[in-house]
Amino acid sequence: MTFLKSLQKVVTALATAVIVFSVVSFSGSGVATAKADTALPADTDSSLQLDAKAAIAVDANTGQILYAKNADQALPVASMSKLMTAYMVLQAIDNGKLKWDQKVTPGKAAQEVSQDTTLSNVPLKEGHSYTVRELYQATLIYSANGAAMALADAVGGTQKNFIDLARKEAKKMGLKDVELYTANGLANGEVKDGKYPGAADDAENKFSAKDMALLSQRLIKDYPEVLKTTKITRMKFNNGTDQTEMENWNWMLPGLAKAYSELPVDGLKTGTSDSAGACFAATVNKDGHRLITIVLGAKHDSQEDLSRFEETQKLMSYCYNNYTYASLAKGTTFKKTNALPVYHGKELDVKVSLATKTDVWLKSGVSKDQLSAKAVGNKKLYKKDGLQAPLKKGQKVGTLQIKAKDQPMYFLDGTDYLSADAQTTTEVKKANIFVIGWRAITSLF
Structure with a gap:
């Protein structure tokens, strides 16, 4: 027991030192950033001849x-x-x-x-x-x-x-x-x-x-x-x-x-x-x-x-x-959507899906299969560079920025994507102190 306690103290000290003095890198942290206005074209479709300014x-x-x-x-x-x-x-x-x-x-x-x-x-x-x-x-x-x-x-x-x-x-x-x-x-x-x-x-x-x-x-x-x-x-x-x-x-x-x-x-x-x-x-x-x-x-x-x-x-x-008006059900996932990083989780990232039903207008010839989405985490739920574990299944953790291939999108808020709440597809438990410590040690090398 004395040996285990001593080992635990060593691991904890090492983990703390690494966390304080080094940055653990997560691929695609997906923290929300400020929106940038997307300029509207002078005429989004010249085929529609409207007699108006x-x-x-x-x-x-x-x-x-x-x-x-x-x-x-x-x-x-x-x-x-x-x-x-x-x-x-x-x-x-x-x-x-x-x-x-x-x-x-x-x-x-x-x-x-x-x-x-x-x-x-x-x-x-x-x-x-x-x-x-x-x-x-x-x-x-x-x-x-x-x-x-x-x-x-x-x-x-x-x-x-x-x-x-x-x-x-x-x-x-x-x-x-x-x-x-x-x-x-x-x-x-x-x-x-x-x-x-x-x-x-x-x-x-x-x-x-x-x-x-x-x-x-x-x-x-x-x-x-x-x-x-x-x-x-x-x-x-x-x-x-x-x-x-x-x-x-x-x-x-x-x-x-x-x-x-x-x-x-x-x-x-x-x-x-x-x-x-x-x-x-x-x-x-x-x-x-x-x-x-x-x-x-x-x-x-x-x-x-x-x-x-x-x-x-x-x-x-x-x-x-x-x-056409396309409805996207709660739980919908999209191809090639990045997972969100998790801080001190048993797993280092978590996949996300739509948290609520949403809808999108698709131009003729564009299908729901052509939709893709980028996951962006809610920074209020972040610690360091990831969502803080533990996480529940179905927990709202950020947004999905949805776009369609071959169809430019514009919105009143100045973005070029449909923004919808994102939820976790699985639960993520917090890693124990030994796993956290081992990750801290290996990150040194």
Whole structure:
């Protein structure tokens, strides 16, 4: 027993010395590193001739980009800006700062703008109060400019404070090509006394198609109840004396002028101005797989122009005709995926598989067999250069970066791979002190 104890002390001392004074090398440590943005091509598929300045189509769940045209170019978006206002209202309700039945008395600027019959509006009476819900519905369904400003006052206290809050929120979302001046998308000088101080009268809100898609994705993910409002085709607004018949400007909704009969379009928001042209953020759900499409700067000759809806339908049809939706089950493994290193494990590495079901859009002619994945470990679980043993079977230990052969991939987060949680395929017990010591000794030589 005395000899064994002495041997154990020697082995432990040697192991400690080697660990402190040398680096044990593991092949392919796979520790997570900072993401690098992958630049989008100016046009991901020139065969699709869209008559618009910019466009993008993305999967609402994963953020996979199926098509992009000038998607990083900041352009005027007019009333599509109201999606940010809607997000801020829903966030304030979620945080308890606002309530749906809370009464709001529109400020002077909001009330004045609401009386402009050349704009999309529900007329708000001076000194009269409206519920947050009524103003929210008017903003999303009828694109009411005065109502959007009244909501901005309710959220921020003033128009300026609201814009400052919205700018901070945009930054938190990771929106990079955004300019915000008004809550409704009108030019700064068009919102009367509500204009943003220090900015020119012709300053107007701008988004890139990519950032508008990211905002739309966040809105649907964080507050899916927004779709209950954006899919309403018609509703009446009571301004206290008269009623305004509101018809949704999204004419792709069922029963309206450009309804997409094959698929249930249920949102999101149009935008129109001389500088922005005809714009549209749309979303459609087919077999539980939701797409978001953005069209900016389509032809705009009159209020009755259908071009943005025609270009949107063309974009949606392109996605469904050129891609298949592939589901990847939990436990799926991929060819040539690197194992992750294990620190002081009985085994020195562990293989991984998908920890949760995920999905990917594959171009026609590309199959799931052509998918490959790189395993990247969660550095929070690492000690030295490996995952710290012991590890359970099925334990989440990092991510898989999934790519497809012969199909470039692009995502809203700037990566060129589908990121999914990775789990261990087997358990790994911790090695005993003799094994650890022996490895330390052999590593010296």
